[in-house]
Amino acid sequence: MKTKLLLLAFVCGLSVNAIAQLKLKGIVVNNKNQAVSNVNVRLEKTTIGTATDEKGRFELNAPEGEYILRASRLDYETVREKIGESRIDLVLRLTESVLNLNEVVVTGTGTHRKLKDSPVAIEAITQKELKNAAFPSFENAMIALEPSLTFSPNAMGPYMQLNGLSNRYILVLVDGKKLGGDINGNTDLARINMSNVKRIEILKGAASSLYGSEAIAGVINIITEKRKEKTYITSNTRYGEYGQFTQGANIDLNFGIFGSSTSYQRNQSDGWQLSNVTLDKNGELVHTDAQTSQRFQSNILSQRFTVSPTEKLSLYAEGSLYDKKFKRPKTVTDYNMLYEDYTAGLGGRYLLKKNGCLSLDMNTDNFDYSQIYINENKAHKVGDESLVRRQQYYHANLKGVFGMGKFNKLSVGAEYRLDYLKHVDVTGGEKDVYNTALYAQDEIRLLNNRLQIVPGVRYVYHETFKNRLTPKISAMYSLDNMNFRASYAAGFRAPDLKQLYYYSEGKTTITFGNTDLKPESSDYYSAGIEYYSHNFTVSVNGYLNEVKNIIEKESIPREPGDPANITKRDKYVNRDKARIRGVDFSFEYYMGAGLSAGGGYAYVKAKNLETGADLQRISRHTGNVNVNWAKDWGTVKSNFNINGRLQSKRYFSDEWARAYQLWNFTSRHTLKSFHGIVFEPGFGIENIFNFVDDKPYGSSYATLSPGRTVFVSLSVKFSN
Structure with missing residues (x-):
């Protein structure tokens, strides 16, 4: 019944x-x-x-x-x-908008805001800009489009810096979720699938009140595309010299309340040498087969399912798989390197009646580094696969956004995070640490919305370091076509598990963790002004970031029982204070007839206050220029783009990396749709003026570009 x-x-x-x-x-x-x-x-x-x-x-x-x-x-x-x-x-x-000021961003306040209406200074790199630049990797796209980001070339992956601070102080998110795992302490940026990126949001400066640890330098949030068509299928192919090949494919399906999004990207390269000589222990030049940019292949597969059972409730489940394998000459090493990762997540969002919502997100990221032996030695045979390091990350975030009338919007939330590390080098140790957090933020509008104030605070309980409070406040005053912004934020970064417990024995160095480490902290101040009109925008922002208890490696005495090959012992210590000062400038101008120009300049002065020396890897002057022309011929729409990167020399403790310029040309042509199918062929030239940094292998390079290279591309889209 x-x-x-x-x-x-x-x-x-x-x-x-x-x-x-x-x-x-x-x-x-x-x-x-x-x-x-x-x-x-x-x-x-x-x-x-x-x-x-x-x-x-x-x-x-x-x-x-x-x-x-x-x-x-x-x-x-x-x-x-x-x-x-x-x-x-x-x-x-619809009326055409030639600039990006109406782009909606979420990273600055954690709520949706138009770019020009955000009290927190945010830079947004749109899908249109990424397509115009036509770079298949996150690193190359940022080199061309964002002067505040610099990359120290490395054969195994780039060492990224934002406004003078390194990778470990930059929180990298994909759709608001942390990208876990690393390569030599640097986030594995190869995991970012550029074929499915809608925009990239860059928040500069401490953001610990919203995002917790690892956000002293800033936050980079990669927002992926989520199509609404019933069927949307794309294929993106790119091939360049040195076997540089990228193949991406996306399938988006929407049937009533159900949705599915599948994305895949394949990247590979044959690698190259900038120089076939290196310096030996005696400082003599000797031949080497080592590649400056190593041969590799990688695969990224992601899947997201959504369901919206009511007009107020939406749910999702998602996951991804990733692998990247380096193939190195047998004359150089005994093993190849393999990186593998999988993620899983689920959550939901419920819309409230009065301009608010409740959301719950839970996710995990699991990253492995293994060695696959290509030469036989005492411990391994050819083909053996040996796990070196396993990193796991678990995260849950419950958040509520509540409209408090016309003048206030309150965000409150609670988080739980667990980090796990297994290192199978000598000790085979396993460690984990948890932290919980409560945070709150108010978005206040005054003086007929001309004045906006955003105060926020985060309370953290860390298993090792106990209690920590990080406040922030941002403000923006608006006049007709002008915005004035100012902010202060306290930053906090707990030592990671490697710095606390890591023990590693390399070819010549032993590295020790240190359980007596203190958390790093910072005070970040910024002020800026922005002018915008229908076809022109310009902004200037100055900042000061003071960082305390910086964690670095320090040499300690060798012990009598050390193996003969060990010449150095390192230990993580709190050693220094640093002061980073800088100015960022950017502009964008639409000249009409499809012609636009833009660019930016970043000045950074970063000093160690204990020694007076410059922080390492810093490039004091960096700039970029972009000129774009779009033309509709009727049956074909063409786009031509020239972009340039100009960067001063970079400081290292033992040598300087050279100053350089890189100029690129790209072109793509969109054919008129035929029964829902659109073809978009393209071609381009990278490093037009053929700059090559051909110093001996192992040097501090300006760039790993092999010189002038040509590529072709083809995009195919279908929608209904």
């Missing part, structure tokens, strides 16, 4: 839902009455949305009620229209 009643209630519910439906059909056009495809059309404060097809058409169904219908696309101004009844003849007209 109960079963029948439940079935009857379910059928009645479906019937009522079918009767009480609001149906919306229409078209989105531009000012020339041309249909605009790939426009996100959604009902605000609900999970209901879709995307326009190649003819600009859209269709939505929703329960009866009052809604705000919103249509948005990156290169157009967003439009909104009140809806209270079914409509089948809607025409939404």
Whole structure:
């Protein structure tokens, strides 16, 4: 009987839902009455949305009620229209936006804000800019587009710095979730699938109040694409000299309340030498087969499922697999290196009535480093695979955002995090450490929204270092076409497990952890001004970052029982204080007729206050220039882009890396859609002026570019 009643209630519910439906059909056009495809059309404060097809058409169904219908696309101004009844003849007209100021970002405050309306200074690199630059890797794209980020070349992976501070002080996120695992202490940036990136948000300066440890230098948040079309399939292929090959594929499916997004990317390279000589122990030049950029192959596969059972509730489950294998000459080493990772996550979001939401996110990241032997030695045979290090990360975040009237928006949350390290080198030790956190932030609007103030605070309980409080405050005052910003933030970084417990015996060095380490902390101050108009924007931002208890390696005396090959002992210690001062400048100008130009300049002065020496790997002057021309020929839309990177010499303790310039040209051509299929061929030249840093292998290089190279590309898209 109960079963029948439940079935009857379910059928009645479906019937009522079918009767009480609001149906919306229409078209989105531009000012020339041309249909605009790939426009996100959604009902605000609900999970209901879709995307326009190649003819600009859209269709939505929703329960009866009052809604705000919103249509948005990156290169157009967003439009909104009140809806209270079914409509089948809607025409939404979009006005083209030539700059990125209407881009919506989330990293600065943890809530959605237009770029020009964010009290926290954020830089957003859009999908359009990434496509124009046409670089398959995160590193190369940032070198071309973001002067505040610098990379010290390394055969196994780049050493990234943001405004003078290294990789370990930069929190790298993908859709708000930490990218775990590392290579030699540097985040493995090869795990970022560039074929599925919607935008990259860069928050400079301490952000510990929102994001916790590892955010002293800033936060980089990679936002992935989530299409709304019923079917959207893309294939992106790129081939260049030295066997540089990238193949990406994405499949997005949306059926009613269910959605699926699948993404895959393959990267490989034959590698190259900049020089075939190296310095031996006696300082003499000798021949080497070692590659400056090593031969490798990698695969990234990610899957996301979504379901929206009601117009207020959305749920997701996601995961990814990654592997990267370096193939090195047998004359150089006994083993190849293998990096493997898998992630898993699930969560949900519930929209509240008064401009708020509740969200829960849980995820894990599991990263392994192994060695595969290509030469036989005393401990291993050819083909043996030996695990060296395993890193695991578990995270849960419960967050609420509450609209408190017209002038306040309150964000509160609680987090739990567990870090695990297994190091199978000599000791085979396993360690883990947990921390919990509570955080709160208020977004306050005053003086008719001209003044915005965002105070926030985070309380952390760390298993090893107990209690820690990190406050922050940001403010922005707006005039017509101008924004003035200022902020202060306290930073906090707990020593990682390697620095606390790591014991490693290399060819010539033994490295020890130190359980007596203190957390690193910082005080970050910034102030800036921004001017914007319809076709021009310029901004200047100055900052001061003072970092205390910096953790570095310090040489300690050798002991009598050390093996003969060990010439050095290192131990992690709190040793120094540092002061980093700098200025960032950027501009963007649309000149008309499809021609635009932009660029930026970053000045950094970073000193060790104990010794007076410059911090290592710092490039004091860095700049970039981008010129882009887009032309619609009718059946073909062409885009031509020139970008340049200019960087001063970089300081190392034993030598300087050279100053350099890299200039690149890219071109892509979008053919008119044929039954929903779009072909987009392209070609380009990297390092036009053929700069090569050909110092002996093992030197401090300016760049690993092999010189002038040519590439071709092809993108194929299908949607309906």
